[in-house]
Amino acid sequence: xxxxxxxxxxxxxxxxxxxxxxxxxxxxxxxxxxxxxxxxxxxxxxxxxxxxxxxxxxxxxxxxxxxxxxxxxxxxxxxxxxxxxxxxxxxxxxxxxxxxxxxxxxxxxxxxxxxxxxxxxxxxxxxxxxxxxxxxxxxxxxxxxxxxxxxxxxxxxxxxxxxxxxxxxxxxxxxxxxxxxxxxxxxxxxxxxxxxxxxxxxxxxxxxxxxxxxxxxxxxxxxxxxxxxxxxxxxxxxxxxxxxxxxxxxxxxxxxxxxxxxxxxxxxxxxxxxxxxxxxxxxxxxxxxxxxxxxxxxxxxxxxxxxxxxxx
Numbered sequence: 423x424x425x426x427x428x429x430x431x432x433x434x435x436x437x438x439x440x441x442x443x444x445x446x447x448x449x450x451x452x453x454x455x456x457x458x459x460x461x462x463x464x465x466x467x468x469x470x471x472x473x474x475x476x477x478x479x480x481x482x483x484x485x486x487x488x489x490x491x492x493x494x495x496x497x498x499x500x501x502x503x504x505x506x507x508x509x510x511x512x513x514x515x516x517x518x519x520x521x522x523x524x525x526x527x528x529x530x531x532x533x534x535x536x537x538x539x540x541x542x543x544x545x546x547x548x549x550x551x552x553x554x555x556x557x558x559x560x561x562x563x564x565x566x567x568x569x570x571x572x573x574x575x576x577x578x579x580x581x582x583x584x585x586x587x588x589x590x591x592x593x594x595x596x597x598x599x600x601x602x603x604x605x606x607x608x609x610x611x612x613x614x615x616x617x618x619x620x621x622x623x624x625x626x627x628x629x630x631x632x633x634x635x636x637x638x639x640x641x642x643x644x645x646x647x648x649x650x651x652x653x654x655x656x657x658x659x660x661x662x663x664x665x666x667x668x669x670x671x672x673x674x675x676x677x678x679x680x681x682x683x684x685x686x687x688x689x690x691x692x693x694x695x696x697x698x699x700x701x702x703x704x705x706x707x708x709x710x711x712x713x714x715x716x717x718x719x720x721x722x723x724x725x726x727x728x729x730x731x732x733x734x
Contacts, residue, residue: 447500
């Protein structure tokens with residue numbers, strides 16, 4: 423499992439919130455749902471995303487935006503339009519004075535807005551996870567990014583727009599997978615752009631030696647890896663692997679493996695019923711004591727304290 427796959431483990435397990443919005447100007451929505459990751463795709467018309475901090479960005483037909491972080495922002499037909507709706511945590515919809523709004527939710531399956539035939543249609547996918555594995559990738563993203571339609575060709579936005587209004591058996595799973603695919607495709611396109619601040623380990627995946635080593639560590643973190651055994655897997659000498667890995671990733675192979683194991687452990691410890699001993703076994707530590715010592719040394723809290731803080 424690489425970190426992009428790890429980013430999506432939570433949404434696949436828990437289900438992401440998906441909604442189609444149909445709107446006629448003037449319209450403006452203040453988003454205060456505190457979601458850590460949101461994807462917005464323009465199917466028809468255009469819109470503005472206005473962060474509370476930072477510059478407003480305009481979305482055109484076919485553009486896809488990713489909003490990272492729990493800070494508030496506004497989505498509107500124009501940056502000057504005052505919010506008429508506030509999206510609260512749990513996707514609760516209220517007026518600016520706090521009254522519950524229900525009339526905007528009666529437009530059909532997973533469809534919301536002020537006009538069933540409005541000139542603006544956008545799709546919103548909201549992820550609710552807070553995972554350590556995903557954070558390794560998300561931390562490299564700006565608070566708001568946009569991949570314009572001109573820079574890539576993807577059938578995923580129109581396909582998602584078609585599927586979002588269906589209510590067939592298994593539809594939630596279909597939509598989760600499509601949203602995951604769109605997120606992966608958007609992230610890959612963003613990181614491929616000149617000047618994108620992709621993490622060193624992400625860029626190192628394209629190297630034939632270090633990329634293979636990273637994939638090996640990601641897929642088999644519980645193995646008792648050494649630099650020598652990892653070098654044997656990649657077909658180079660131990661010294662060559664250590665030198666090349668450190669140059670491209672920014673840290674030695676075993677240091678990277680420790681960080682990856684502890685990120686996996688942090689996510690696994692959030693699962694109901696997880697024990698420190700079972701998690702230790704799954705991520706390559708010989709005992710709960712060994713994992714606890716490494717976890718506290720790297721993260722400043724014990725695995726049990728981490729579980730309590732996560733509300734498990």
